[in-house]
Amino acid sequence: MIKSVTEGVYSDFILVNRHGIVIYTRENDDLFGKKVISALIDTPLDRCFKNSGQPLHFEDITAFPTDSGQYNLFISGDVHREGTSHGIFILQVNAEKIGGLLESGARIIDFGGISRITDIREDMLVPYRYFSLINMEKLKSGMNSGFVGEKVYYTVRPFKYKNLEWLIVEVK
Numbered sequence: 001m002i003k004s005v006t007e008g009v010y011s012d013f014i015l016v017n018r019h020g021i022v023i024y025t026r027e028n029d030d031l032f033g034k035k036v037i038s039a040l041i042d043t044p045l046d047r048c049f050k051n052s053g054q055p056l057h058f059e060d061i062t063a064f065p066t067d068s069g070q071y072n073l074f075i076s077g078d079v080h081r082e083g084t085s086h087g088i089f090i091l092q093v094n095a096e097k098i099g100g101l102l103e104s105g106a107r108i109i110d111f112g113g114i115s116r117i118t119d120i121r122e123d124m125l126v127p128y129r130y131f132s133l134i135n136m137e138k139l140k141s142g143m144n145s146g147f148v149g150e151k152v153y154y155t156v157r158p159f160k161y162k163n164l165e166w167l168i169v170e171v172k
Helices: 002-006 044-050 095-099
Strands: 010-017 022-025 057-063 071-081 084-094 106-110 115-117 144-148 152-161 164-171
Touching (some): 044 057, 044 071, 044 084, 057 115, 071 095, 084 095
Antiparallel strands (some): 010 022, 010 084, 071 084, 106 115, 106 164, 144 152, 152 164
16 A cells, blocks of 8 residues: 555655654655654654644655755645544655646746746756746736746746645746
8 A cells, every 4th residue: 555655756655653753664764763853853854743733734845855866845644543643644745756747848936936846957946047027916816927038938827735835937
């Protein structure tokens, strides 16, 4: 069952018990047995654990492990049995796999202008060079579009889900 969950868009499945100890990881043995609130402070796993109790928690695209060049989104939720929380599960989603679902020429940036998902690895988590062209006031009504120079047309659509706030930018 766990193997089928991690196929496709998921790159790992992690279980953390109620004490904050990683008790299972399908792909990253280095995490096994570590306590997320002390050995993995200020990581996506730590933040997922600290946000337990929510139906689902999302951690935006980040490099994990730090400086690994691996960019992932993390989704976590509680593991309950008979009304008692026994810990959390964390699904790790590879940003490249999410990017593969986008149309050609599209990228996702956050509301601060930082690239979150792009087909250019070097552009991950760096400022998007055309962010200043996006009219944030027009976005409040749902979409923004315009030209970069005379030939490049772009559209921008806001995407919000739980604590994720992204802009989907399509350049044609």
